[in-house]
Amino acid sequence: MKHLLSKKLQLQHLILLLLFFAHVAGFAQDDSSGQLKTVTLDEAIQLGILNNRQLKMAHTDVAIAAENISQAKIAKVPRVGLSGGYTYIGDPKLYEGFYENNITVDYFNHRAFANIVSTMPIYGGGVINSKIEQQKLIGEMQESVARMTQADVKNAITQYYFTLEKLYRQIEVTKQNIINTDLRISQLKSRVENGQNLKSDLIRTELQQSNFKVSVFRNTNDIELVSNYLDILIGLPANTVLKPQLTENAILLEEVNLQKSLTEAYQNREEIKRATIGVALSKSTLDITKSGFRPNINANLILNTEYPAQWPNYVNIINYWAAGISLNWDISSFYSVKHRVRGDKLQIEKSNIALDATKDQIDKEVKTAFVKYAESKRNIMVYKKDVELALSNYKIVKSRYDNDFALISDMVDAELQLNNSKISLVNANLDLIIQYYSLQFAMGKL
Template sequence: MDKLFVFITMFCVSLWTGGVYAQNASGRVITIEEMFSLADRNAKVLYPFATLIEESSQNVKTAKSARLPDVEASISASFLGNGVLLDRDFSNSTKAPMPHFGNNFALEVSQVIYAGGVVNRGIEISKLQEKMVGLSLENERDKLRFMLVGYYLDLFKQRNLLRVYEQNIELTRQVLVDIKAKHTEGVALRNDVTRYELQLSNLELTCTQIRNFIAILNNNLVTILGLPRETNVEPDTTLVSRFMPLDEAGHWTGQALRHSLSLRQSLLTVEMNKQQERVAQSEMLPKIAFFASNHFDGPITIEVPPIDKNFNYWYVGVGVKYNIASLYKSNKSLKRSRLTTRRALQQYDDAKEQTELAVKADYIRYMEAHEQLNTQIKNVELANQNYAIVNNRYKNDMALITDMLDASAAKLSAEQQLVNARINIIYHYYKLLYVSGTL
């Protein structure tokens, strides 16, 4: 009995010092910041967005090319058949010999001088779309980071929980040995032995389930981070000792209104719709272009008989084009664009309200997590006091071994919950960073 007591005491003192489990020497300790860096470089889910940014950058260059002049060149060779001359009543037909080789070369250049702002608006819209794609990448990156934080902290919790169950299994085995010895001596019932065997079986099953969950979480992390498959990710245990800031709710709301990705995307949508309004307005304005052309043709077939010579001519000028139908067509398109802009502004107002609500809710949860930590600290104190009392009673033969085991299990559970409470604070802090767009 004394050996079992010594075992329990050493177990509680040595294994739970600081409330944090020891690192596996074969594992790789990864901090959250390192995890984010690895994900930014290696996560395949971000690759399409990086390519999309390059694509949108090319779209901007394509839109800018509309400012360049249009140059068209054409060349052709043809066979000309003989012509026929007829009177108006289709009588007295006469053959008109033609030069049989025809050629044509033309070079035309045109440059838009004024198009009502369509070109510039198109460039601005392409730039805004490029920014929108950049925000989409940031949004996907933040979603990935927050998901990884969830995996990381779950792994932390599960390893902590596994450690508790493994030690409870060891304690239960020690008790089972003691109960079997008493049963052999005739001072314990067979039912007591069966009860502890059932408890041991349930603990071992739960331990197996926890190990499987840890394997799943570890596989998710190493796959997303691009690490070797055999890597055993170990969370940074110093994380629970970090100080998490206790800023006011107004600070987080202000951060969200400045940095929230959903709000920034909504504002870009509003700006793009305003640019579309200007494009619709430009349809009601004239288009002015400079043009120049050179033609080299042969033979000259407008004369009878045809002249078997080449004829070169050129011209330059300025043209003005106005679509009169835009006066009664484009106004409808313009009204539609204005309604679209109004809807985008309304969606922005709604997104702003939803963001404020989300930040407020997560801030409350964050403060609640701090309160839970204070409660768990108190619970650890009470569990330690209870353990000390039972320990003293056990020494004086006033308590059973089962009372001692229950007290030690309560102590272990309280310390495990204390670590989990600290982990919950970290989780809610990173969630605040996520909803405020500062992750």
């Protein structure tokens, strides 16, 4: 009898061992069913800088601004125009009275002319230089926009990257619980057959395992969605499923303090630089408007040739040149220019207010990111303690359950608490990294 029991126990252990390895192989197959691409954070960021469409558009705007600067500088270059013409004139008729008699005149039929006209601005009230400076400021603005877009892209990449890592680690924790509950279900089936446990105990455990599988399924779907978002950001095919590749020591979190963070944010944030350029742009617009009070002076040069020289009496060619200075001063526009000047001054005041508002917004963002980062640090300590307590409770309940002093419901509750505390700790560790990068972004260092 003892020999039969021993063989039965050995068979049960063999079945449990086979089930365990079958589940492990099944989970490994699930992980490899899709085409996974492992990627480091640096690789993802470099791909984003090279391929992101928003960033490409921002760089194109920079190139357009550079062309506009060159176009503005052309206003200083002399303008040269070439014109010419040829006319064939038929013999005219002279009429007497009201079309009573006519006489045909032997007229010279050919007439031609050509001239070259050059104009060079000498003084335009400063408008040319002001427009060149304005285009340079717009170029600086576009460069700032490109840098800000790059920072936004890098920030989005880090957010999605560590969200992916969070999901993968949640799946690891939950899959281990599925394996554990699968082994317990096999044991319960034998105990139910022997009358040692109720059918409801088996059903409750199977329900717990089903919830774990649903959680894995949900996280797997989230991985595909987040991978798709990240694919779009970094320019990979949209169906590429990404898996972060990082080590615990790959990311070194620096110690930061609030005042230093604010100081660096004021120095680095592109929003402040853009707002400052906005003030300068408003001032350049005022300078252009004020040029309306001043005259325009141009130097002119003309080279001309005509045939015939004095039409139609002298059939010969005349060439001449002329040089001079012209002045244009629109006195009547003073009244309207005065009102535009007032409007431009108000725009400068508005730009200064916008600069202060930008500083206030950055101040709020830095403080929020700093508080969240400090909070994430504290959360890790709390969740570590929760895992220790949940693990201790699980061991106690399992020991009591194995000795028939605890119900299966107690075991299920203990296991759920341990699972939730482990996942909370995983999330807290990665949230700390995410909040660190959010703080770096708020400081303008990303």
